[in-house]
Amino acid sequence: MRADGRFKFASMSRRAAVTGAALAAMAALAGCSGSSAGAGAAEGDMAKGAAEGAKVTVVEYASVTCGACAAWQQQVWPEFKAKYVDTNQVRFVFREFPTAPEPVAVAGFLMARCAGEENYFPVVEEILASQQEMFGPAGPRPVLLRIANGVGLSEEQFQQCVTDEEAIAAMDARIKAALDAGVGGTPTFMVNGQTVQDNSLAGLSAAVDAALAEG
Structure with missing residues (x-):
């Protein structure tokens, strides 16, 4: 797998939260294992389903380059979404x-x-679904650019997005917050702040149903 030099954002990986130990930790994530993490709302969160303050909050830490994340997205997410998210239970x-x-x-x-x-969310889901193509001979840029074009971004706008210093700094802060919370792999799932090791529909459902039944 290679990153096309034309992205011009490689320097990001040497900034703030993505340096030293953080980079070493992320380099070890190829196996996509999970670990404990903190709870509560965080700046920059993207969410679906029930409003903030809901009885049950499910948090997923994920990467668009993680194969296990792509598999979960394809195999588990549709049923989980229909059961809990579309019904505003979580x-x-x-x-x-x-x-x-x-x-x-x-x-x-x-x-x-x-x-x-x-x-x-549509963009993230499309990138996850395009992993095999993204890491093919042509490299990731044509795939990401095609997805960007599909949501109305020009090549120039795409380039501005991936080199925006303010956006990169915000990304650094989100990564650092995850590392500080103890996240050690992707995908990592939490239900009301408690890490769920079994990321199958059955495993997550058991944790969610128990949380819904409390009180």
Whole structure:
């Protein structure tokens, strides 16, 4: 897998939260294992379903370059969404945690945010579904650019998105917050702040149903 030099955002991986130990930690995430993490709302959260303050909040830390995240998105998310999110039983929060190759993941997330809040989840889902193509001989840029064009972003706007210093600094802050919370892999799922090791529909349903039944 390679990151096309034309992205011009490789320097991001040497900034703030993505340096030193943080980079070493993310380099070890190829296996996409999960760990404990903090709870509560965080700046930059993207969410679906019930409103903030809902009885049950499910948080997913994920990366658009993580194969296990793509598999979960394809195999579990449709049923989970229909059962809990579309019915407003839970608030589903998605948090970005770029994994190798980090520059590609960061570019994807930056582009998704540039596309606007209404397009954020569709863009992330399209990138996850396009992983095989993205890491093919042509590299990730043509795939990301095609997705950007699909939501109305020109090539120039795409380039501005993935090199925007303010957006990169905000991404750094989100990564640092995840690392400080103890996130050690993707996908990591929490139900009301408690990490759920079984990320299958059955495993997540058991945790969500128990939380819904409390009180």
